[in-house]
Amino acid sequence: MSRIIVVGANHAGTAALNTILDNYKDHEVIAFDANTNISFLGCGMALWIGKQIAGPEGLFYSTKEKLEDKGARIYMETAVESIDYDKKIVYAKGVDGTEYKKTYDKLILATGSLPIVPDIEGKDLKNVQLVKLYQNAQDVIEKLKDESIHEVAVVGAGYIGVELAEAFKRWGKNVTLIDCVDTCLAGYYDTEFTDGMKEQLQKNGVKLAFGETVQKMEGKDRVERIVTDKNTYKADMVILAIGFKPNNKLGEGKLKLFRNGAFIVDKQQQTSLPDVYAIGDCATVYDNSVQELNYIALASNAVRSGIVAGHNCCDTKLESEGVQGSNGISIWGYNMLSTGLTLAKAKKLGFDAAAADYEDLQKPAFIEKNNKVKIRIVFDKKTRIILGAQMASDYDISMGLHMFSLAIQEQVTIDKIKLLDLFFLPHFNQPYSYIALAAQKAEK
Ligand SMILES: Cc1cc2nc3c(=O)[nH]c(=O)nc-3n(C[C@H](O)[C@H](O)[C@H](O)COP(=O)(O)OP(=O)(O)OC[C@H]3O[C@@H](n4cnc5c(N)ncnc54)[C@H](O)[C@@H]3O)c2cc1C
Numbered sequence: 126m127s128r129i130i131v132v133g134a135n136h137a138g139t140a141a142l143n144t145i146l147d148n149y150k151d152h153e154v155i156a157f158d159a160n161t162n163i164s165f166l167g168c169g170m171a172l173w174i175g176k177q178i179a180g181p182e183g184l185f186y187s188t189k190e191k192l193e194d195k196g197a198r199i200y201m202e203t204a205v206e207s208i209d210y211d212k213k214i215v216y217a218k219g220v221d222g223t224e225y226k227k228t229y230d231k232l233i234l235a236t237g238s239l240p241i242v243p244d245i246e247g248k249d250l251k252n253v254q255l256v257k258l259y260q261n262a263q264d265v266i267e268k269l270k271d272e273s274i275h276e277v278a279v280v281g282a283g284y285i286g287v288e289l290a291e292a293f294k295r296w297g298k299n300v301t302l303i304d305c306v307d308t309c310l311a312g313y314y315d316t317e318f319t320d321g322m323k324e325q326l327q328k329n330g331v332k333l334a335f336g337e338t339v340q341k342m343e344g345k346d347r348v349e350r351i352v353t354d355k356n357t358y359k360a361d362m363v364i365l366a367i368g369f370k371p372n373n374k375l376g377e378g379k380l381k382l383f384r385n386g387a388f389i390v391d392k393q394q395q396t397s398l399p400d401v402y403a404i405g406d407c408a409t410v411y412d413n414s415v416q417e418l419n420y421i422a423l424a425s426n427a428v429r430s431g432i433v434a435g436h437n438c439c440d441t442k443l444e445s446e447g448v449q450g451s452n453g454i455s456i457w458g459y460n461m462l463s464t465g466l467t468l469a470k471a472k473k474l475g476f477d478a479a480a481a482d483y484e485d486l487q488k489p490a491f492i493e494k495n496n497k498v499k500i501r502i503v504f505d506k507k508t509r510i511i512l513g514a515q516m517a518s519d520y521d522i523s524m525g526l527h528m529f530s531l532a533i534q535e536q537v538t539i540d541k542i543k544l545l546d547l548f549f550l551p552h553f554n555q556p557y558s559y560i561a562l563a564a565q566k567a568e569k
């Protein structure tokens with residue numbers, strides 16, 4: 126019986142474990158996780174902190190017991206400290222001091238990511254918080270109950286920062302959202318779209334400090350102020366949310382790394398060493414929008430990569446379809462979605478790119494309860510291939526984005542969308558869809 130060891134049992138690890146345990150019976154399956162919990166949905170953290178859900182209970186979909194019932198052996202609060210890749214041995218240590226030495230036939234690294242911490246003065250002051258783990262959310266919620274905390278500064282207006290800005294306003298705190306670039310969500314949307322989110326944040330009382338670089342945080346014991354190159358803001362709590370980096374410690378010097386340190390994997394999730402796979406936030410993805418390797422830390426990518434590695438580990442050849450980095454956000458009911466490249470990013474990467482934009486009502490004008498919707502399709506002017514799409518509305522337009530994700534994956538041209546058969550029912554949409562109308566505006 127061959128032995129598969131999985132290191133890390135959050136989204137990617139759990140997906141791999143379930144794939145192996147549900148489909149294959151002739152393997153001994155062992156997993157180690159350094160944390161106390163499995164499968165924590167960080168995506169629900171802002172909803173929990175913002176009191177939009179009653180508690181964290183629903184934010185977990187698996188446990189040690191569930192996985193062990195299926196036949197695995199799961200060691201929680203047990204960190205893998207080193208791996209001898211030549212002898213195929215994993216060395217781990219539990220919080221109680223117990224040491225483990227286990228050989229493997231196949232190894233899956235699912236060690237995830239770590240929040241990037243800027244190396245600035247004051248980063249170790251009390252109430253300077255990261256938000257990644259279940260325990261981080263618990264800490265933040267405890268601190269929010271402290272009535273002496275009025276001013277919250279959030280550094281990084283990416284996905285986590287924007288979602289948490291809303292959550293803190295829901296507690297009635299004064300929130301300053303700081304980003305070094307001059308808008309929010311700049312990695313995912315062009316200015317024409319981020320302007321809508323800026324407006325939504327301001328309308329709901331979030332103070333925006335965009336285009337400002339944080340230089341230090343000050344305070345005696347607890348943080349009191351945050352200093353940027355342009356201003357100083359009062360801050361009783363500071364959230365650092367400036368992105369993730371891959372947790373690659375176990376592969377250093379042994380596995381080939383991407384430019385940001387992620388384990389380079391092929392479409393079967395195999396690393397540069399045979400029998401060693403890497404999945405989720407610690408690994409690269411194949412990005413169909415640029416047709417090359419990339420790093421995109423998302424739970425959606427993590428679970429798919431776990432499935433792929435699970436099958437390949439058990440000798441069923443399965444290749445990833447690649448990804449587009451499809452993503453979405455909903456802030457006080459304003460929904461934004463994107464996939465692939467923004468126009469700005471496409472141009473920066475050297476594509477001769479253009480955007481086709483359209484704005485409309487979601488439903489026919491005779492429907493009273495109606496919402497504005499905005500769409501942008503980014504395409505390559507030479508090949509006409511769709512490179513990206515962005516959508517925004519206070520209507521739930523999320524399903525529309527999936528089609529663009531597939532279009533990018535399959536390298537569809539924008540001209541194919543112009544007369545595409547899109548269903549119509551007045552309860553949902555218009556006979557002449559804004560998706561097709563946007564495509565028809567694509568310059569020749
Ligand atoms: C606040 C927040 C909101 C998010 N919202 C979304 C969203 O809406 N949509 C989306 O797609 N993504 C979202 N994400 C990103 C998503 O959570 C990550 O992409 C996802 O968690 C990656 O899963 P993973 O299993 O690869 O890694 P991780 O979640 O980082 O898990 C890695 C696991 O490995 C364990 N581990 C690490 N090193 C060791 C070791 N040496 N030994 C043993 N165990 C180890 C850790 O304890 C951990 O359990 C969000 C993230 C955050 C923080």
Ligand SMILES: NC(=O)c1ccc[n+]([C@@H]2O[C@H](COP(=O)([O-])OP(=O)(O)OC[C@H]3O[C@@H](n4cnc5c(N)ncnc54)[C@H](O)[C@@H]3O)[C@@H](O)[C@H]2O)c1
Nearest residue numbers: 281282283284285286304305306366367368369422452453
């Ligand atoms: N809804 C979702 O899908 C969702 C929600 C939360 C997190 N996530 C994912 O989790 C990962 C981490 O999220 P995140 O919000 O930390 O990263 P992010 O990449 O979304 O945003 C980071 C932000 O920090 C800014 N920044 C970088 N360095 C800075 C500095 N020194 N000072 C000030 N600002 C700085 C960037 O300009 C960017 O706006 C991402 O991959 C994200 O996509 C996804």
